Amino acid sequence: MVLKLLLQKHTGILIACTILVAWGSVLWFLLHWDVSFKSPFTYLAVLVMTHLYTGLFITAHDAMHGVVAPGNKRLNTFIGTLCAGLFAYNYYGRLFPKHHLHHRHVATDQDPDYHGGNFFLWFFSFARQYITIVQVLLMAGTYHLLQLWFPVENIILFWMVPSVLATFQLFYFGTYLPHRGEHEHTNKHKSSTQGRNHLWAFISCYFFGYHYEHHDKPYLPWWKLYQEKDRMAKGH
Template sequence: MHSIPVIKPSDIGNRGLWIAFIVLGCWGGSLWFLLHYPLHFNDPLVYLFVLVQMHLYTGVFITAHDAIHGVVSPRYKSLNYWIGFISASLFAFNNFKTLSSKHHLHHKHAATPDDPDYHDGHPHFFLWFIAFAKEYISIGQIVLMAITYNILKLWFPWENLVVFWMIPAVLSTFQLFYFGTYLPHRGEHHNPPLNARSQSLNHLKAFLSCYFFGYHLEHHAYPYLPWWQLPKAREKVEQAMQG
């Protein structure tokens, strides 16, 4: 295997903050609009809106993920933490500290028995997903989601809550797992200690599939890069592979 090129961390400045605010703002604004949207299942826009909201949910989690790596706001660590905490909480009440601890273990022990995200490289998607879900979903989260649902339905139609709040969150979980864990880490690896692979070089596909998180080799090689800098890293790695 070709060596991975060295990519120095760049000065993110306040761009990470602005991008995080845009993602969270789009998610919140879209959800507010959709909770008021007249829901009719013969309306094709409903299904498009579900996919859009799924993608925005994924962006919320990716924001929490970047905060785990300290790259939402490298200059202001307290602000970085709180954006990560809020983003993780908005994504089905995930515990930011727990996510952070397990994700750093994932990077340290990628695709090994000590990796909390790994399921022995099991080729069966759903068996691996069940093991993954058991690792990250708690009874407390389910209780908080149920309480929130029963409070929100006092103001919003329950059908809208299910279709535009709950279903996109579930679909986003599958999206994140498939593109961010299953595809990059399944099977045998020949690049320890990274033990990760990337999807093919196609920035549009990579963004739509999972905010460039499918460029997973690059993420493990350069965890100090925010999601929006992974395309450049992927290009440099591709050039090195062909050189």
């Protein structure tokens, strides 16, 4: 009974640690892997790492809402900072205020995530908001450092490429799809949502495609959004 209560109380921390350990251990294994471009497993491994990178950012995002370690602000911020930093040296302290601006001013000129242009112009605007020269320099320095121990193809395939793909994934499912055509939305959050398919919602972006649900209840962690989707589907 006590163990069950502890698990319920610290579920967010346990899930965050699971993602961190999975990301680190799978990356370590793949950096040592004998790459074969003829093997489909190489490309599957890239997709797995992309999914884990996305998990890092979603965990950092949940930390911005205080739901990774509720009741322990210092630990919550530490986990968010760590996850953001491991994702191509994103700086949590820079992401935090911009994300809350997005929630307060969704789909307006004051929303740093919003752009009224096409997909590519929107992505360029989005990237410009969050990618800094310092990040690029740190990535370049780490790339050259990693070459001292690991093959170049492994570094590119499993460390660099997945972070780029995950950035597109997060933008497409978490920003572009739910907020495009915001002038057509009549709901108060100016956000659309994916159709109810929990498997696809998890694979595509850790349920973050259930975006109206997230804006409606930002205090729910990513792993509870599917429950909110079910509740709203029943009209409760």
